[in-house]
Amino acid sequence: MNVHGKHHRTIWLKKDDPNVVQIIDQRHIPHHFVIENLVTVEQFAQAIRDMHVRGAGLIGATAGFGMYIAALHAPKSSPQAFMAALVEAGETLKATRPTAVNLAWAVDRQLKAVEDAGDEIDARVQTARETAQAIADEDADFCRRLGEHGKAIIKEISKNKKGEPVNVLTHCNAGWLAFVDYGSATAPIYAAHDEGIAVHVWVDETRPRNQGARLTAWELGQHGVPHTVIADNVGGHLMQHGMVDVVITGTDRTLYTGDVANKIGTYLKALAARDNGVPFYVALPSSSFDWEHRDGLKEIPIEQRGAHEVKYIRGLHDGKIVQVLLTPEESPAANYAFDVTPARLVTGLITERGICPASEEGVLALYPEKR
């Protein structure tokens, strides 16, 4: 998508220098746009661990490029020494965010691809580079296709809007910053906007980490999509007054039965959507499906993060990013990171294969190979 009017992905090989991978250091968004060079495995590990990059798709792509950089610098003395270095790099990368499924998947895919490339070292390095690029391209392509399917929903709604914009509410950042391009929840929005359909996005700020206020608002603004930031408390009121046409969120994990784990607060918006007859969609590439568990409320463990994320917040003051205390210093705070929206509240799932009901039957009809 566009930044300052120029097309960007979230990660790419530096132009004219394939020894350097570049990322957007997302810690500085929305206040500063910083591009970071990654040239060692340790830099990749740090970028993932310290959340210069975040989001399932982007973490996977970063790990893929990290393995290419590892291959570039691995000892060329023997195929065994080369592979040993790659395995070690993979362990380093995997350890940065142990629960990120896409991370381990990208590392393992690279190891297998390189193994299969034969004993010639140059061919292995070339394969690692191609595989990294393929992981990134596939991520972008899945999001693009998902966006095309989701666009149909927005287009259909727009027919009854008489030229008024379709109002989409979204929560957290399931935007292109979380993937390589397009995003998941945002992909239908960008697709509609780029086709000239009038769209306006209500951006939940998404406390406590404010991914909506910081990231979604920034990326929509950069791409020129009209949007308005709101406190997480506001969506219900907007839906009561007909000011939301459709809710589209992303997901951290969606069970094949349709239960959706996503950023804390998603469930409250799904309840309000149901109470007011507003369609509630979840957008996901199929890599976000969980094919093992059946009951989201009982089986999905909910991560608890540090209290300081609730008690303190970072923002721009006098040109510098500073942290301020919001609560009494001695008050405890709890920080549940996700919640589960039961399938009964979800209108449909938007995937790269198409749209399906949030039910076992609906999902398996789209993914018959999982039966």
Add this chain to the structure above:
Amino acid sequence: MNVHGKHHRTIWLKKDDPNVVQIIDQRHIPHHFVIENLVTVEQFAQAIRDMHVRGAGLIGATAGFGMYIAALHAPKSSPQAFMAALVEAGETLKATRPTAVNLAWAVDRQLKAVEDAGDEIDARVQTARETAQAIADEDADFCRRLGEHGKAIIKEISKNKKGEPVNVLTHCNAGWLAFVDYGSATAPIYAAHDEGIAVHVWVDETRPRNQGARLTAWELGQHGVPHTVIADNVGGHLMQHGMVDVVITGTDRTLYTGDVANKIGTYLKALAARDNGVPFYVALPSSSFDWEHRDGLKEIPIEQRGAHEVKYIRGLHDGKIVQVLLTPEESPAANYAFDVTPARLVTGLITERGICPASEEGVLALYPEKR
């Protein structure tokens, strides 16, 4: 309630100096505890306008004391000159927060009381002082009685908790800081806590103005009530997992039909309470009833406040209170201050007369004089 272990109200005549009214300057809470002296009508007006004091009950009591100070300094040359000064002071005070019903009510009550006190100036000043004190005492007494009724709900729940604390969730600050003492939503909590019933409060931070994180957390902490601050997004998840026994909020205005206008986000918690079988109560002194309107969603106008309250937040940094920018500078933000929770989602209303269903029939049974 207690601050630093010592009993305080939110407004009082200074000990041994009845020419001075003291308030807690709430702009500095929770980071600093500042007591402010008010000795002129202009200082009272500023304290109300700039929100050194806020909350329906406390604004009324402040206006009452402001009229007493006006009487103290009014010209004693003639009863007419005296009354003219009082009327002018009343206009000044009323203009500070034009929509605050209790403010106009307290001013008018003072004017009538002073008129009725006869022509002797000293008696009029004495009456103004007694009336100011009566307004404050009545506010505290209504909240205390409301708390006794609400305590019964907590006590009943505690019977099934086997000594575990009763978990109450509240939104915004309907605490003693919004009244003269006790508060509305907090009054049952304080009453239960003071009786030795184990209570724990989930405190919604209440974006964008963070009245929960700043004020409710502070006052509960000062009084020694166990509590945990949470982002507004968290309550639904807690209810899904049986971690909330009852929700109690305050209200800015409740229709006699049971529709409740309260801080934005209240409706989302009511939906989650209904979805999980958690009782949802609204606590209010009867002055917060609206006896004219029937349909909250259609008839209650919702105030929109400035976007800067969403985009910026104040907090403590290096010992100083500073403001930081949270969003892209150019992103628009919307700031709806209240929402309406339909009566169908409200389990009951806790008033100083007792508890009633949130319905026309229920309310009028408790207030038969309004039939």
